Amino acid sequence: MNKIVEKYLAADRELIAPVQHIAELPLVVKNAEGPYLISAENKRYLDFTSGACTMSLGYGIKNDNEFGSFPFPYASGVNQIEYAKKLTKKFPGGFLSQIAFSVCGSDTNDAAIKFSRAYTGRQKIVTFEGDYHGTTFGAASLTTLPGRLSNKFAPMVGEIYSVPFCDEYADDGQIDAVIEKIKALDCNTIAGFIVEPIQGDMGMLPMHQRLMHEIYSLSRKHHCAFIADEVQMAFYRTGPFFSIENYPDVFPDAVTMGKHIGGGIPLGAILGRKDFMQALGPCEHAFSMAGNSEACARGLYNFNLIESKDFQDNLHKNIEILQNELNSLQLKYPSVIEKYTGIGLAYGLWVKSISSSEDDNEACKKIIKRAFDLGLYTMRIGSNWIRIEPMLNLDEKLLKEGMAILDRAVADYSEHRI
Numbered sequence: 001m002n003k004i005v006e007k008y009l010a011a012d013r014e015l016i017a018p019v020q021h022i023a024e025l026p027l028v029v030k031n032a033e034g035p036y037l038i039s040a041e042n043k044r045y046l047d048f049t050s051g052a053c054t055m056s057l058g059y060g061i062k063n064d065n066e067f068g069s070f071p072f073p074y075a076s077g078v079n080q081i082e083y084a085k086k087l088t089k090k091f092p093g094g095f096l097s098q099i100a101f102s103v104c105g106s107d108t109n110d111a112a113i114k115f116s117r118a119y120t121g122r123q124k125i126v127t128f129e130g131d132y133h134g135t136t137f138g139a140a141s142l143t144t145l146p147g148r149l150s151n152k153f154a155p156m157v158g159e160i161y162s163v164p165f166c167d168e169y170a171d172d173g174q175i176d177a178v179i180e181k182i183k184a185l186d187c188n189t190i191a192g193f194i195v196e197p198i199q200g201d202m203g204m205l206p207m208h209q210r211l212m213h214e215i216y217s218l219s220r221k222h223h224c225a226f227i228a229d230e231v232q233m234a235f236y237r238t239g240p241f242f243s244i245e246n247y248p249d250v251f252p253d254a255v256t257m258g259k260h261i262g263g264g265i266p267l268g269a270i271l272g273r274k275d276f277m278q279a280l281g282p283c284e285h286a287f288s289m290a291g292n293s294e295a296c297a298r299g300l301y302n303f304n305l306i307e308s309k310d311f312q313d314n315l316h317k318n319i320e321i322l323q324n325e326l327n328s329l330q331l332k333y334p335s336v337i338e339k340y341t342g343i344g345l346a347y348g349l350w351v352k353s354i355s356s357s358e359d360d361n362e363a364c365k366k367i368i369k370r371a372f373d374l375g376l377y378t379m380r381i382g383s384n385w386i387r388i389e390p391m392l393n394l395d396e397k398l399l400k401e402g403m404a405i406l407d408r409a410v411a412d413y414s415e416h417r418i
């Protein structure tokens, strides 16, 4: 490892508490440009995580100061209102909607719990096993992604129930069992369902169409709130603007957003039907930096870009290219890539070990490290999925280049060179 990187990593271990560490690769970022991360040693890495989907259009797309920065929570803000005009028009089903800006994805999921309870006067919240909703107390209480959170800070928020998640390959028996579990909770006492339509950190698993429709219809029949966590998947990551729009005729009471929404500056938002958003009063989900001007201005700038025809044409071309590339990779290395799961520009590659002396997890890490050495940044999700979430506006040539690096890394693994 390069000496500069080594020094920074040593200082990082010394100064930054473990709670902030997620990464497994020895990367120290000094800068970023377009689709590339630039390390402290000036090496460029094509970022196939899009900055954890916070920078889905690339880094530094507009490198100037015109966005301004004047966070001020005690007045209406022009940038906030202009952005709200655009986002409320995107609400699924075209219902009259309102938005509440906040700071990040986690706190908007806390808001989802608060609003669901306030709106229904009930307490029970239903989520799905393997979901990741964040790390504030409410969001952490919704999260059951294996291996992510300890229970050292229990007790968690009460009356939250996780039922099994069924991906698109589940059979009717499995889905029936989930419905029975939900019914056993007594639907008339459920405040809300909080659903990750595409379960991101478990391998980009789309929820089974039938399960989604069944829980939505239970929510309509029993007057429970139905909320889609769109923190990772909103803004066209899966094809449509919101991932819940992959489920025809399912119209949530609210969607939660974060990551990309602030164009690189912390921002979150819950967008919901107007009557639902009236359930809480002033200050009940307020933050000093909520809806800050710079984040709204940057978010709005990006919003206008992704609504353009050029962007949309390129996005749909990229979705097709990525699917073809993943298909070829799996056909080429069936003993290593068991399957790929996902939709749009959000995929997970399930890696298998080819050696009896190591587990699939280790095999996955080796391929990711090899790709990293070759200039591609990606990461492990779940236990042994490789995350593939390139920038939405990536040039076709770079998308193919990234996939070619992955191909080389898988080849090196399958031919025992790593």
Ligand SMILES: Cc1ncc(COP(=O)(O)O)c(C=O)c1O
Pocket: 104, 105, 106, 107, 109, 132, 133, 134, 135, 196, 200, 229, 230, 231, 232, 258, 259
């Ligand atoms: C689906 C989903 N929900 C919520 C969150 C939490 O968002 P944040 O990290 O902005 O708090 C994430 C972050 O990865 C996420 O992927």
